[in-house]
Amino acid sequence: MTEVSLNQITKKFGKQTVLNDISLQLKPDTIYGLLGRNGAGKSTLLNILTNRIPASSGSVLIDGQTNINNDRVLGKIYLMSEANLYPNRAKVFQIFRQTAHFYSGFDFELAHQLASKFGLNENLRFSKLSTGYRSILKDIIALSVDAELILLDEPTLGLDANHRELFYRELVETYAQRPRTFVISTHLIEEIAGMIENVLLIRDGKLLLDDTAENLLAQSYSVTGPEKEVQEYTAGLNVIGHDNLGKLRSDYVFGQLDEERVLPDTVTVEGIDLQKLFINLTGQTDKEGQL
Numbered sequence: 282m283t284e285v286s287l288n289q290i291t292k293k294f295g296k297q298t299v300l301n302d303i304s305l306q307l308k309p310d311t312i313y314g315l316l317g318r319n320g321a322g323k324s325t326l327l328n329i330l331t332n333r334i335p336a337s338s339g340s341v342l343i344d345g346q347t348n349i350n351n352d353r354v355l356g357k358i359y360l361m362s363e364a365n366l367y368p369n370r371a372k373v374f375q376i377f378r379q380t381a382h383f384y385s386g387f388d389f390e391l392a393h394q395l396a397s398k399f400g401l402n403e404n405l406r407f408s409k410l411s412t413g414y415r416s417i418l419k420d421i422i423a424l425s426v427d428a429e430l431i432l433l434d435e436p437t438l439g440l441d442a443n444h445r446e447l448f449y450r451e452l453v454e455t456y457a458q459r460p461r462t463f464v465i466s467t468h469l470i471e472e473i474a475g476m477i478e479n480v481l482l483i484r485d486g487k488l489l490l491d492d493t494a495e496n497l498l499a500q501s502y503s504v505t506g507p508e509k510e511v512q513e514y515t516a517g518l519n520v521i522g523h524d525n526l527g528k529l530r531s532d533y534v535f536g537q538l539d540e541e542r543v544l545p546d547t548v549t550v551e552g553i554d555l556q557k558l559f560i561n562l563t564g565q566t567d568k569e570g571q572l
């Protein structure tokens with residue numbers, strides 16, 4: 282069981298502060314969704330975790346040890362990202378072998394099985410792989426390495442719908458057989474919503490949410506009905522956004538409702554999904570909705 286903590290991580294690129302004093306601990310054997318708008322700093326965070334780039338300040342501790350120039354602890358983490366770290370001439374099976382030099386428990390059997398399921402020809406050179414198959418190769422490696430913490434930065438980039446579904450299925454299957462921690466950064470929230478146990482949401486350089494999906498959804502509502510009644514009902518609640526649908530209005534509320542308030546017959550309250558919650562928490566153009 283590997284303990285991972287980020288302590289007051291700040292990252293600046295020139296004058297731009299991308300991550301601002303982020304602290305968190307990753308729970309063992311948990312699937313995380315790392316969410317945030319384009320440019321929010323998700324890749325930067327994952328790169329700092331794996332020491333691919335340095336933080337401006339703060340520290341990353343893996344089982345209590347720094348991740349800086351520390352192969353022993355970095356061997357407990359695998360980052361799948363857009364970066365192509367393989368020689369163009371290397372063939373797929375050679376890349377599997379190279380990976381096993383660093384991750385000695387690399388599961389060749391699983392890698393072969395997955396290559397076959399995805400239709401990845403192991404004799405092809407890396408340079409000959411399409412964008413989708415490059416992602417597939419890296420995803421297969423991510424599922425086959427013996428690391429305790431698997432970071433997936435846009436793992437389905439370029440994958441068609443069938444391959445995306447196959448990948449999620451295989452991820453859940455390997456997770457059931459060998460629990461470990463996954464952090465999945467993706468914009469396809471709907472597709473991973475069902476398997477995310479914990480949500481990390483970055484906004485304006487800050488870690489806005491770090492909670493179970495269950496807790497978050499249990500306090501996320503849409504309140505729909507005629508505009509006047511809806512606004513009267515939600516006045517003073519934490520309204521994070523709204524939609525107008527003809528004469529109807531939906532207010533999205535994050536946080537507890539007021540049990541004392543009488544719900545008019547014309548107004549309905551329903552739960553919302555993770556994607557709707559995300560859009561409303563990160564899409565504000567004004568200051569409505571505070572956490």
Ligand SMILES: Nc1ncnc2c1ncn2[C@@H]1O[C@H](COP(=O)(O)OP(=O)(O)OP(=O)(O)O)[C@@H](O)[C@H]1O
Pocket residue numbers: 294299317318319320321322323324325326
């Ligand atoms: N090497 C770099 N030099 C300067 N700025 C950088 C560098 N890397 C990232 N940035 C900036 O940091 C910010 C965060 O980038 P990052 O790639 O971490 O975001 P992201 O959340 O992964 O975005 P996306 O969802 O679009 O992939 C962006 O404004 C980006 O331009």
